[in-house]
Amino acid sequence: MEILPNITIQHYLWLSTTLFALGVFGVLLRRNAILMFMCIELMLNAVNIALVAFSKVHGDTSGQVFVFFIMVVAAAEVAVGLAILMMLYRNLRTTDTDALNNLKG
Amino acid sequence: MSLTEIAFYFLSFLAIFSALAVILSKNPVYSVLYLIVTFFSIAGHYFLMNAQFLAAVHIIVYAGAIMVLFLYVIMMLNLNEEQEEKTKNWVKIAAVVSACSIMLILVSLISKSTYTMGKAPMAGDAGLVQNLGKVLYKDYLLPFELASVLFLAAMVGAVYLSKKETSKS
Numbered sequence: 001m002e003i004l005p006n007i008t009i010q011h012y013l014w015l016s017t018t019l020f021a022l023g024v025f026g027v028l029l030r031r032n033a034i035l036m037f038m039c040i041e042l043m044l045n046a047v048n049i050a051l052v053a054f055s056k057v058h059g060d061t062s063g064q065v066f067v068f069f070i071m072v073v074a075a076a077e078v079a080v081g082l083a084i085l086m087m088l089y090r091n092l093r094t095t096d097t098d099a100l101n102n103l104k105g
Numbered sequence: 106m107s108l109t110e111i112a113f114y115f116l117s118f119l120a121i122f123s124a125l126a127v128i129l130s131k132n133p134v135y136s137v138l139y140l141i142v143t144f145f146s147i148a149g150h151y152f153l154m155n156a157q158f159l160a161a162v163h164i165i166v167y168a169g170a171i172m173v174l175f176l177y178v179i180m181m182l183n184l185n186e187e188q189e190e191k192t193k194n195w196v197k198i199a200a201v202v203s204a205c206s207i208m209l210i211l212v213s214l215i216s217k218s219t220y221t222m223g224k225a226p227m228a229g230d231a232g233l234v235q236n237l238g239k240v241l242y243k244d245y246l247l248p249f250e251l252a253s254v255l256f257l258a259a260m261v262g263a264v265y266l267s268k269k270e271t272s273k274s
Binding site for chain 2 (some may be wrong): 005012
């Protein structure tokens with residue numbers, strides 16, 4: 001199951017798991033909405049590493065195409081998310097997610 | 106230890122260390138810069154796995170576009186000074202506990218499962234734009250077109266949302 005000499009698929013999965021768990025940790029820990037977005041990017045990239053490793057193991061390029069689509073979705077998500085954040089800041093003067101506690105704004 | 110092994114461990118260490126720094130640094134601008142370091146090390150991993158086109162796209166899209174967008178918004182909202190977040194203590198404990206448990210679940214899953222090798226080993230040039238483009242335009246044509254529709258919708262949405270409201274009383 002070696003991807004590189006002496007580096008197996010498990011090494012890559014462990015790396016991916018660590019990055020994903022760090023992303024979860026950041027989303028739960030930080031209250032700043034921009035930081036939460038960055039941690040979501042971190043999680044998406046952790047999944048991308050796993051997909052590329054699997055594509056390498058199985059000798060199938062489809063995994064890399066999936067990574068391509070994940071990047072597309074991440075870019076769209078960041079564009080809309082940051083626009084929402086700008087709206088939020090204009091109305092509330094903060095990006096703290098704890099300030100968002102009523103629906104009418 | 107061979108050179109690729111050293112490269113793998115170095116890039117992994119760099120990625121994990123800078124991911125930690127993203128989460129723990131107080132200043133959002135530093136977080137963005139550390140995230141760029143993380144993305145570059147992930148691009149290095151792609152290079153090691155022979156996904157050259159993906160590595161190039163990753164650097165262009167993430168370090169070039171998304172991070173500039175983040176930095177721009179942070180500068181525009183004037184968040185680039187250190188600010189103390191008032192995270193409650195039980196939230197911190199809950200975050201640590203849930204992150205550790207998800208890590209535990211995934212690690213036990215990975216170490217217990219067995220893996221089967223694919224039929225043919227991957228060719229060295231499979232990650233180049235020529236081969237990737239063939240797969241993308243042959244097998245994944247519909248998702249590709251849908252992705253462009255998604256981008257159009259995201260663009261319209263972003264422009265509409267960030268427009269200044271003029272009809273507000």
